[in-house]
Amino acid sequence: MSRILAIDYGIKRTGIAVTDELQIIASGLTTIPxxxxxxxxxxxxxxxxxxxxxxxxxxxxNGQPSESTPIIEKFISDFKTAFPNMKIERVDERFTSKMAFQTMIESGLKKKQRQNKALVDEIAATILLQDYLTRKMI
Structure with missing residues (x-):
């Protein structure tokens, strides 16, 4: 099988998560500029x-697009140009950053570690991907 990759695209940083080849487990990959x-x-x-x-x-x-929507739409346009044959699926990302921060607290990370916004973005992408996998299995 192949992997599924999740992108939490932001103005400054982009969190990326990926599945294993069996598409069972979501893992954080990295955060990049x-x-x-x-x-x-x-x-x-x-x-x-x-x-x-x-x-x-x-x-x-209220379900309306957020203020960062135009930035993400531009990225999607660039993505489609660079990778015209890649399947894209949009996924609601509401609350993923808050859930990522809560996950960091629950896992015992110290306050200094929780201030690492790159880690928050990577965890948010992982949550987005794991939620997708869970819904797919139901």
Missing amino acids: SETAIAFLTTYFSKENVSKVLIGEPKQM
């Missing part, structure tokens, strides 16, 4: 078999 996302993915896709990419879709509480 957002401007390097296409270059990073080009290298990653050349080494790994990825069949689908999940891209977080930020929404407000």
